[in-house]
Amino acid sequence: MTINRIPKRWLVCCLLVFSGTAVGATLAQQRQDFLWAEKQIALGDEPLFLSLAEVLADYPLYPYLQYQWLKNNLAQSEKIQRFLTDYKDTRYAELLRAKWLAYLADNAQWLAFSQHYQATGDAALECQYHWAQYQLGRQRFALEAAKRLWAVGYAQAKACDPLLSALVLSPELTPSLIWQRFDLALRNNNAGLARYVMRLMAEPALALAELWLQVHNTPSLLQDNEWLNAHSGLGGLFAYGIERLAKTDFTAALTLWDTHKSAMLIDANSYQQVERKLALALARARDSRAYARLEQVVAGDAEVREWKVRAALLELNWPHIAKALAALSVEERQQPQWQYWQARALVATGQAQQGLAAYQQLAVDRSFYGFLAADAIQTSYALNDKPILLAPDDASRLAQQSDFRVVQEWVALNRPLEAKRQWWFAIQKLPKEQLKIAAKLAQQWQWDQIAIMTLVKADYWDDLGLRFPMAYLSQVQNAAQQFNVDPALIYGLMRQESLLDTFAQSPVGARGLMQLMPGTGQQMARALNEPWLSEASLFNPAMNIRYGTRYYQELLGRFGGHVALASAAYNAGPNRIAKWLPTASAVPADVWIETIPYKETRKYVSSVLAYAMVYQQRLQRNALKLSQLLVDVPPR
Template identity: 55%
Template sequence: MKKKYRCGYLLLMCVLTLPVTVSGNTLEQQRADFLRAEKLIAQGNDEAFWNVSMSLKSYPLYPYLHYQWLKNNLHQTSRILRFLSEYKDTRYAGLLRSQWLSYLAQHENWHEFLQHYQASGNSTLECQFYWAKYLTGDTQLALNEAKRLWTVAKSLPKECDALTSILIKSPLFTQELIWQRFELALRKDNVQLAEYLKRLLKDQTSADVWLKIHKKPELIGSDTLWISPDQQGGHIFAHAVDRMAKTDPELAMQIWDNRKYNFAIDAQTDQRLERRLALALAFKKNKKAYDRLSRLANVDAEVREWKVRAALLEQNWQHIADALAGLTDQERLEPRWQYWQARALAKAGDVLQAQNIYNHLAEDRSFYGFLAADTVSKPYQLADKPVFLSGNALETLAEASDFKIAQELDFLGRVPEAQRQWWFAIKKLPKERLMTAAKLAQQWQWNQVAIFTLAKAEYWDDMELRFPVNYLNEVSNNAYRHNLDPAVIFGLIRQESVFDRYAESPVGARGLMQIMPKTGQQIARDLRENWQSEASLFDPNINVKYGSFYYRQLLDRFNGHFALATAAYNAGPKRVGQWLPSGETVPADIWIETIPFKETRKYVSSVLAYIMIYQERMHRKALRIKDFMLDVLPG
């Protein structure tokens, strides 16, 4: 294992330890010159920058350095074109092209813009491209594409104004088109956009009614609110039912059944709402869901799966068997449905066939495989097969320019940029080389990157790579402190952050166990510690201490029920309280399978499976999956 260097501001001390020579200059000197050249860019000292940069052409980060200068000098057309040609295969060519095209559009250099435009999924540049097409005579194409770009549920960038202005003046801009976008906006709850679009409509009365029931959908149950019975009124009525289904699906279903024949509702909308209501009942754990799902004319994978879950909610094993029979052949092969097939067969008295399925499923390294293994008293199978590296495959990949850039960025402490470069680099690799890349990331101690890269290769059997045992001291100490098995904490870390100590979620959760700052502050008070800062949650010592303490609290709150505590760690204890059965005890496997949130359902099954894997990885035998399968009592 190579030693990993991360120097940051101590670069000059760190580089002294690496006497590598590159093209006459030591790598240490090139790193120092690179940092000096970046300062010269910031100072705007172009002459000195070019003098320094001349010695860096063999340095891995030269394209990155050159890009940094060019993005500040977008008027340098010849230099930009040379860069785009010489470094066309680098990540920085695409970044520079986008910025240069924006510059050309800003300066209305449409001829050059069209000559060098490449589709990139950037809606701003796409609008500017079709505006350029319009200006250069391709008016019909521009108008058709303007219509497509305009009909979205979000506001467009201001750079699209010129293009949309010609659309609005054209025959393509109809009241029907405005209503289409109005409805799209409200489906995405973009009320501000809908309010703007209302001003473009001739029938503002209907728009006002639609906006009113969007905000208070229960109004459709009142006879005081008049909705026209035509097709437009049908859309308004259907939208209200759709909105109400989220909070009160049973009332929404009642209103839909009683009043839908009063409106002109097309077959597609009718089927969409029938599906929406049936699934909404299932998400609310309503036992009417199975019957409603069974009545759907058009079914897809989600409906087929939720029909099984709706039957499980009833604990009606004949319905469960019927719903399983409705799955496709491919779906029935999934471990999840194999397990429920065995359960249904056993309930029907076909014990031998159930045993055969359990025995086969017990070979699978998954939550359902472990459940099956416990049912037939078999040991868990990890099927550990490390990635095989032939010859010097690892060294060869590490020497590729894209990976040298990533490693050098990491050495300089620019971790986010290094990882962006990594994901760019692996886009080009076939699966076999992706596996090699995963081992390279593991060697660099990029655990999260290694795991995700191996997943892209669709290889699942390298247990050391996929389930590292990092931060063992922090985990062991806190497991002992809070009377938890270390495998439990490892399972949570593996699911929450994939061992990235600097992980940060979109909502602000931080660190290995993804602690929210407010939760961290409360835990600090509970532990009678001084709260340091949000940044302290990136410290593994603090994060694991707080995360394991919080999990212990949840475990105590739910009477030692690991499945409930694990669900609460993901979705919050209040939601889990709402998901508890109201009248009868529910087996834990059924409760987990019928968790309404897909994310939480997957989270619980993954964490519990990871705990079992870490038990095996750490050569412990204290826990089995059945220890987490206590019946769920009514709330």
């Protein structure tokens, strides 16, 4: 007799008798019953599922089962409301609420929707809530909210269409609101939305919008003197066109701006916005005009102030560097990077005693700049390792909390994505002291990446064993020996790239511990005369470390063994780094790193090198010093 012919009532009775889940079931038995119950949901066998679910009421994943069934039975309002009350503290309550609210909206049950809506940041649900208010007679309230949802430079979710359509048909949508969205759409590079908004315009606004759209699509129009003279009163359009042109032809944009800005009627905000963008672009391009241009920016923000220091560094003009550092805010001057450059500037301008004191103060900081300061005064690196000390049962008590029992069940069922989702849900409720315990628990479970990230949320930075794990030691040592790369540098790269997560995958497709793109993996396989297996092979720790180290060795060879350049190339690509090399004479490596145009790469290089210094101590080696690695960067 096949299982399909066995009466369902008999099947359930057998389950109760033989699985033992009704009385004192083991977790292993409950897991089997859970998988069977889950299968019945997929098969649509409601009676069997409901019977199975009854015997799993004390299983940690019981709320998940109920959620999975209820999301397929959204008309069961009473049961859904009971679930939202009984399991309000679980991850599944808000997941179910969102699906139920969408169902209520689709079925125009506006009163129930309004009663059970909770703000979550979901724009579609927010639109539906305000549309519910509109349908319930609170039109003025709903249209006020619609104005806020209207004023964005992108298309809102389709669920917002009824509410925004009501706004469009009402007198509340003024010409200024229409122009505001048109302007936001253009600045968000959404010409399609801008054209849609233009349909709501009347003359003369429509003709003006046509001009703006022309300049948006063809900013080179500004190079036509006849066109410029015909529109000299449109200073805002000229300023916008310069910003657009600068993205494709910076030299032409800068020349046009300097030639015509005084003759155009430009409001002060637009004028300063363009000056700011052009000055920052010069600085990022390492142009010698950058410092003088940044000096002209009125009321500069943090980005302008910091790039002014970098522009002065590019000049190696220490009086300018000192002046730019003095213009930083009090908070900015307390950051390690600017403390380091303050010390450097003091020494360079003949104030050696003050510079030495500044280096000494900074050298106690465990950071790239703290290590540079330590090298400057020839003292040891301050690692300040202070492991978190737990009471004997701290971690086990936390592990027994319901949220963490759910995590463990997902791990046991080999569903790592669900386990991680549940982990982040569980820890969001914890105070900092409990977060430290959670980090140590993740460390015990060998979840290195999760442990590190949890400790960040606890705002605790001194447990170096947790923050800098030594997993895959044999694979690292083998690759280091094979390719003559220091193992601390390999660990530094892995720590920055993936937090030592074997299965890390970036949005662009980089994979594994050293975040290799499949194309790079194939190249390394060919270079080593090895068969390329598959993209999935990059999740193999030994292979990923070998190929990543081989690639880093290749970059070191291309850039003359310069660790900072090779590390930057690992992040931003070797061709881009070649363009960032000095053009005339060598530049100090610390200056070159500080003036890397991309913030991500700048942070990447300093982090990899700092992590390598920590890892060499973890490896009980003292072979590396930043001052030895950071030789001057040679010209192209």
